[in-house]
Amino acid sequence: MGFLGFSCGLLxxxxxxYTTGDRLFDQRWAALVPLAAxxxxxxxxxxxxxxxxxxxxxALVGDQFTNGNLVTVLMxxxxxxxxxxxGNPAAARRVPYTTGLVTVxxxxxxxxxxxxxxxxxxxxxxxxxxxxxxxxxAVVRNHREAADAARLRAEQTALLAEMDRTxxxxxxxxxxxxxxxxxxxxxxxxxxxxxxxxxxxxxxxTTRQALTVIRENSVAGLSxxxxxxxxxxxxxxxTEPAAAPTLAGxxxxxxxxxxxxxxxxxxxxxxDTREDAAGLPAPVExxxxxxxxxxxxxxxxxxxxxxxxVVLAREPGALTVEVTSPxxxxxxxxxxGSGAGLVGMRxxxxxxxxxxxxxxxxxxxxxxxxxxRAELPVDASDEERA
Numbered sequence: 001m002g003f004l005g006f007s008c009g010l011l012x013x014x015x016x017x018y019t020t021g022d023r024l025f026d027q028r029w030a031a032l033v034p035l036a037a038x039x040x041x042x043x044x045x046x047x048x049x050x051x052x053x054x055x056x057x058x059a060l061v062g063d064q065f066t067n068g069n070l071v072t073v074l075m076x077x078x079x080x081x082x083x084x085x086x087g088n089p090a091a092a093r094r095v096p097y098t099t100g101l102v103t104v105x106x107x108x109x110x111x112x113x114x115x116x117x118x119x120x121x122x123x124x125x126x127x128x129x130x131x132x133x134x135x136x137x138a139v140v141r142n143h144r145e146a147a148d149a150a151r152l153r154a155e156q157t158a159l160l161a162e163m164d165r166t167x168x169x170x171x172x173x174x175x176x177x178x179x180x181x182x183x184x185x186x187x188x189x190x191x192x193x194x195x196x197x198x199x200x201x202x203x204x205x206t207t208r209q210a211l212t213v214i215r216e217n218s219v220a221g222l223s224x225x226x227x228x229x230x231x232x233x234x235x236x237x238x239t240e241p242a243a244a245p246t247l248a249g250x251x252x253x254x255x256x257x258x259x260x261x262x263x264x265x266x267x268x269x270x271x272d273t274r275e276d277a278a279g280l281p282a283p284v285e286x287x288x289x290x291x292x293x294x295x296x297x298x299x300x301x302x303x304x305x306x307x308x309x310v311v312l313a314r315e316p317g318a319l320t321v322e323v324t325s326p327x328x329x330x331x332x333x334x335x336x337g338s339g340a341g342l343v344g345m346r347x348x349x350x351x352x353x354x355x356x357x358x359x360x361x362x363x364x365x366x367x368x369x370x371x372x373r374a375e376l377p378v379d380a381s382d383e384e385r386a
Contacts, residue, residue: 031072034063038075045082050091053083060129077133084137085144096138099130102150154348178290178344191218199200220256247312250292254310257296265305266325268296274314284376287348288312288321295323295372303370304328318354319376327360327370 037059045052056079063072080099084092108122191214245253250270258268280288292310297310306326314322342358349356354376361371 011314030066031063031069034059034066035069035072037062038072038079041079042075045079045382046086049083049087052079053087055097056080056282071310073129077129080130080133081137081140085132086139092138092141096131096134099127099134103127103131115295126266174347177340178347216256216259245289246282247280247288250289250310250312253289253293254296257300261296261300261308264300264303265301267307269307271309272312274312274319280319280378283352284319284378287376288319288374290348291321291345291372291374292323294345295325298341299323299325299370315375317378319378321372321374321376323372324361324363327368345372349376352376 038056041052041055041059054078055172059072060076063069080095087095103123105127106126107119110119110122113119195214252271254268254270261268295310296308303325303326308323308325311320311322311324313322345358346356354374356374358372359370361369363369
């Protein structure tokens with residue numbers, strides 16, 4: 001750009017086309033010095049805008065003492081524009097104010113000196129050469145910054161949307177994993193234990209009883225699996241299935257577990273101390289049901305012979321679920337565990353903002369028990385809606 005400007009200015013100079021005459025330096029070659037200096041400033045207007053505008057200003061002032069060249073003035077407007085567009089933020093704010101003050105000062109000064117309308121014309125020309133390019137650069141810079149900010153917001157929005165989508169997928173996978181584990185693990189554990197017993201005992205009666213239990217659990221497990229598959233294929237967008245289990249089905253759950261646990265020497269006891277069995281939010285009832293179900297499954301797989309007690313209690317603002325089972329060596333067949341049951345119970349409780357604990361304890365008689373305890377918060381507003 002600087003070379004092109006210098007070439008155009010040199011062409012005007014060669015034809016003797018000047019802006020003024022009768023200046024301090026009226027030699028023909030004198031106009032080339034400011035032209036060359038302005039062309040040099042043009043070459044660095046983007047990389048060193050502050051240096052360019054200082055050199056350009058000096059060249060423009062020097063041009064006023066020669067016969068002048070139109071291209072020198074035109075290149076100065078580009079230098080001022082570049083100083084605002086490519087300069088640092090402080091310079092971008094300072095240049096328009098400075099050029100505006102210079103325009104006003106030149107206009108007022110010549111009005112006081114000449115006291116005629118030509119002073120206004122000089123002020124307008126000064127503003128066109130300095131103030132207008134600076135304001136144009138400020139507008140362009142503001143538009144560019146606004147576009148960059150909008151682009152950054154769009155990128156951040158897309159990133160947040162992707163993070164939300166990923167978190168939603170992870171949360172849904174975790175939810176379906178909990179549902180699958182809680183619904184099927186109980187039945188498969190009973191099948192594994194009773195099939196092992198049937199294989200190890202050569203007793204037709206015991207084998208027939210074990211096969212009966214295996215068939216019942218297989219049918220129940222298939223039914224639960226079909227329901228889960230139906231949920232996955234349902235496109236209605238419901239977050240929970242319409243037929244989600246509630247605490248009303250807890251008696252049936254304990255009854256089925258009692259039949260499965262009888263050969264292992266376990267006695268299941270359900271103790272529901274709630275005065276009012278209704279009025280709980282659906283998520284709380286589902287979490288309590290699944291915690292009891294998984295606790296009974298763990299007792300069936302690992303507990304020593306004895307009493308397994310399930311206790312439901314209503315406390316101010318919370319539903320307490322506690323399951324205790326004998327802790328010790330377990331004779332007879334067992335089923336392997338992966339530890340996912342405790343993880344699922346803890347996750348269910350955490351999603352509701354409750355407290356969960358599981359581990360060995362000792363009762364008043366010195367017996368060691370395995371206790372699972374969950375406190376599920378119940379807000380008063382939730383109770384009213386339920």
